[in-house]
Amino acid sequence: MTEHDFLTDFRAMSVYGRTAGGGVDRQAGTVADHETRAWFAGWLESNGFDVRYDAIANQFGLVELVPGAPYVLVGSHLDSQPLAGRFDGAYGVLAGAHAAREVARRVREGELEATCNLAVVNWFNEEGSRFAPSMMGSSVLTGKLALDAALAVTDRAGVTVADAIASGGMPTGATPPPVAAYAEIHVEQGRGLERSGTTIGLVDGTWAASKYRMVVRGEQSHTGSTVMADRKDALFGAALLIVAARELTEELPEGMLHSSVSELDLAPNSPVTVARLVELNLDLRSPDEEVLRRANALLEQRIAEIEQRARVVVERRLTHEWGLLSYQPEGVELARRAAEALGLTHAPAMTVAGHDSTNMKDVVPTVMLFVPSVDGVSHNEAELTRDEDCVAGVALLTEVLAGLAAGELGSETAFTPAG
Structure with a gap:
């Protein structure tokens, strides 16, 4: 992976749902969302991933490295708020894909011994702008929301989630893989990292x-x-x-x-x-x-x-x-060591916003990372994370994912997703 690779791919992906103000508008199940998913599916397939969709349209890109072993999941979401920024969610999905590609290369070339397989995920309807509740895809996968109830939710025009998913023509219904651990990187959506001159936020809890x-x-x-x-x-x-x-x-x-x-x-x-x-x-x-x-x-x-x-x-x-909910300390420590090894400034952080990781941390060891948001702007077309911070985040996520794939947080048991 090079800087050019990630940034070029990110700019290409950001074309879908592009707005006149420089942001994106691709609410869940819309044409723009489907187009972005199709582009991402093409990227995954061309880079050796097996693409599947479960019943709630979570999009997976799987790489088998250890036959029969559970998967380390990494990703975020491609859907957006109306007139939103390019980075919220989408950065984490593509960063996860680049990280997984690099870790898979290391395993195949004998540079890393894996105990788990890898799966990139693009969660369905994280934002909840068109269909409530938010974090729908990860809520269904973790069993916090019944699939039938989620599919029956309607938007203001009376379109159901089921119909919105079907309009994309994707072959849904695949069984999600068993999950040993989860990692997610996201833009901070606040000013803390930028104000302190810190590159990486090590998320250790939620408000x-x-x-x-x-x-x-x-x-x-x-x-x-x-x-x-x-x-x-x-x-x-x-x-x-x-x-x-x-x-x-x-x-x-x-x-x-x-x-x-x-x-x-x-x-x-x-x-x-x-x-x-x-x-x-x-x-x-x-x-x-x-x-x-x-x-x-x-x-x-x-x-x-x-x-x-x-x-x-x-x-x-x-x-x-x-209440205040903590991420697994051993995951925070894994990320801290990786940041130290890369020479990246880092600090503990809490997340005020909800993320799919807040669901996943309840069922598997989870690592959540932040990169800075310029002026803390988010859910706005002006949202921006600088190129150098984007690339630094991908580098760190790659090392974290390598550690997870090698079983550093343990992979003796796996979570079997609902549905």
């Missing part, structure tokens, strides 16, 4: 999070003639909720709480009608479980105040919740 689906119920009425005191405006209540979520981050210790509100659905969404219903997502994230507990308690207080002030009813349903 805690609480995610809600909120429904604000009011009463439909006329925007002009209804007396203000009589209004039960669901949109006003939602606006107060949005402000309250942001203000929580100012009430609690600085930098210790991230909050957001997204995906608003409004009914009846008429220009002359006071809203009767607003649905939205609200999430709270913190690197401190006590801070998150306080944020949830404060949110409950704010909801009661909003209901009284706006004369609405606010319903909330907890959709996802987790």
Whole structure:
């Protein structure tokens, strides 16, 4: 592998779903997503990988090195948010493919003794922008989400996941390989590495999070003639909720709480009608479980105040919740040694965002790595990771994958994927 190889391939892949602003838009199961997958399948096949798709359309490129042995999985996702950057997910998929190709070469030429096979993976619908929930492919593979339930999910136009997958014409239904370990590299999506002048983030844990689906119920009425005191405006209540979520981050210790509100659905969404219903997502994230507990308690207080002030009813349903979750220390140490050997600056890091590795670490030893994001920009067409950082990440991932393939984290038992 050379710098030119990876960067040339990455630029070629970034053509698919390209936007006028220099990013990509290839939401799961769309034409752009299918085209990117087809390009990647061609790359895999031309480099000696056996391409397969499981029932939820996770795309695998397999290399058998030790007949009958389990596989070390490496990858990320090619799907994107709307008007997104080129690097989120896609960098990790292609980096994993280049790393796996190089490790396979070492094994075949006698430079490395492997105890495991290799498989590159492009997870289906990691982003969750078109179909909820996010991290769908890895959730199905790890048994956290039933396949039938995932396939039945619809987008806003009523298209099911099953139909979106079928529209790509890929031969799904292959059995995923048994997995001994997993590795993923990703752009940081924050400013920590860039600010500190560090090339590699060694991810050792995740922030805690609480995610809600909120429904604000009011009463439909006329925007002009209804007396203000009589209004039960669901949109006003939602606006107060949005402000309250942001203000929580100012009430609690600085930098210790991230909050957001997204995906608003409004009914009846008429220009002359006071809203009767607003649905939205609200999430709270913190690197401190006590801070998150306080944020949830404060949110409950704010909801009661909003209901009284706006004369609405606010319903909330907890959709996802987790505490601080750790990655296997031995995986972090493996990556640290590899970074040291390559002379790459490195530091421990936590992930605020969800990644497929957060599912995989619950079932197999998992290594998660970050490379810097310029200005911390992500889910935006301006997203950028510098060429030298991209290449350094590929080099490190290659050494980590070599260690995993050689059984450095143990491969005596393997996880058998669901479905």
